Amino acid sequence: MTYGIKIKLLGAAMEVGRAGILVTVDDKNILLDYGVSLAGEEPGFPLHVKPRILDAVAVSHAHLDHSGAIPLLYISANPPLLTTALTATLSELLINDFLKLSKYYVPYESTELEMMKENMVYIDYDKTFEVGDVTIRFYDAGHIPGSAIIEIESSTSRIVYTGDFNLESSCLLNGADIGPVKSADVVIMESTYAEYDHPPREDNEKKFIESLYEVLEYKGTVLIPSFAVGRSQEILCVLAKYDFDYPVYIDGMAKLAGEIIAENSHLLRNPRMFEKALGMARKVKGWNMRKRIIEEPAVIVSPAGMLKGGPSVFYMEKLMERPENAVFFVSYLIPESPGRQVIETGIFSSPTKKGKVKARVEWFDFSAHSGRSQLIETVRSTKKDVNLLIIHGREEPELKLAKVAEEMGKKAYIPRLGEEILL
Numbered sequence: 001m002t003y004g005i006k007i008k009l010l011g012a013a014m015e016v017g018r019a020g021i022l023v024t025v026d027d028k029n030i031l032l033d034y035g036v037s038l039a040g041e042e043p044g045f046p047l048h049v050k051p052r053i054l055d056a057v058a059v060s061h062a063h064l065d066h067s068g069a070i071p072l073l074y075i076s077a078n079p080p081l082l083t084t085a086l087t088a089t090l091s092e093l094l095i096n097d098f099l100k101l102s103k104y105y106v107p108y109e110s111t112e113l114e115m116m117k118e119n120m121v122y123i124d125y126d127k128t129f130e131v132g133d134v135t136i137r138f139y140d141a142g143h144i145p146g147s148a149i150i151e152i153e154s155s156t157s158r159i160v161y162t163g164d165f166n167l168e169s170s171c172l173l174n175g176a177d178i179g180p181v182k183s184a185d186v187v188i189m190e191s192t193y194a195e196y197d198h199p200p201r202e203d204n205e206k207k208f209i210e211s212l213y214e215v216l217e218y219k220g221t222v223l224i225p226s227f228a229v230g231r232s233q234e235i236l237c238v239l240a241k242y243d244f245d246y247p248v249y250i251d252g253m254a255k256l257a258g259e260i261i262a263e264n265s266h267l268l269r270n271p272r273m274f275e276k277a278l279g280m281a282r283k284v285k286g287w288n289m290r291k292r293i294i295e296e297p298a299v300i301v302s303p304a305g306m307l308k309g310g311p312s313v314f315y316m317e318k319l320m321e322r323p324e325n326a327v328f329f330v331s332y333l334i335p336e337s338p339g340r341q342v343i344e345t346g347i348f349s350s351p352t353k354k355g356k357v358k359a360r361v362e363w364f365d366f367s368a369h370s371g372r373s374q375l376i377e378t379v380r381s382t383k384k385d386v387n388l389l390i391i392h393g394r395e396e397p398e399l400k401l402a403k404v405a406e407e408m409g410k411k412a413y414i415p416r417l418g419e420e421i422l423l
């Protein structure tokens, strides 16, 4: 059967990054996410859409690959921007930082960010927003605090966009609520880890904690380069869970992100644990403190997660020189990023330093995305006659996931950039 739905991929087609999906249903144009790609040197933007045709924009979560291009839509129009309240604050924080730090031209300014804020409409999980006869609902995606799975319901169909989602609970968040996926006619699904299963969470946490103690007991200092939003708080939460008893410091934008998330702690898996986690972490204030704490057995959690900027670069330059120190990566590392270079070559290079890393180097998988088995479980949970659109992954893994779906008798599409799919 046909539903009269048109879906156009403006980004995230066989690519992790710059998500943008234009859904046309019941004569309404709804844009799901509008993000940037940070994989290359220069930020990449999604395909253009005329902002004035948009009846609504809905953002799944604050990560820049989903939110970073949204201000562009507010240069010439003012569509309502549907978001959870937490995503609203966190995306403002990340977009501001992106504007401030980008070495390249960004085609919007803080004026457009202000316009974007003025048009925000907050939706809590399970609450609805009506666009004509179309109803939009948000569900917990378990990916980062405030993240949402988005459902669009018309008189004839139900479309669900997973955004980035994690089926498994982390220390910080409950696993995704994929209830809406089960009854959807169309599921637009991320596939970042379609080829790979994450190690069991608990084992990974224990190995991480044991490794920290190994370094600290020999008077070393451990740097944990970490994404400011989500991952830094997850790490603090794990340290609190295991009653970690060495000093823990937090630096950079992770400090403010933690405060913002604390104000919305009802969205977390265990608000008490998070309170304990924030209580354990001392905020780094200024350069004197930075220089002092690198001399003591302590853990320093600091952005940027890939060592591309932020205070983690300073810490790395200092701590890399001594074999008793360590750097434990806990975030995804884009190929070619300074962090990935350290893993692959043992060499760290920043604008101010290049050299061999003498400190211990480890990479722990604290991913906030569903792994292969969970993606397959999600596909299995869909209706028999579902239309599955696989996006936000590399081509090869997307093809593999589509094959699994087809073997289950489901229709799977891998949309190309700019392609319009009629369902």
Ligand SMILES: [Zn+2]
Pocket: 061, 063, 143, 164
């Ligand atoms: Zn994300």
Ligand SMILES: [Zn+2]
Pocket: 017, 063, 065, 066, 164, 392
């Ligand atoms: Zn993403």
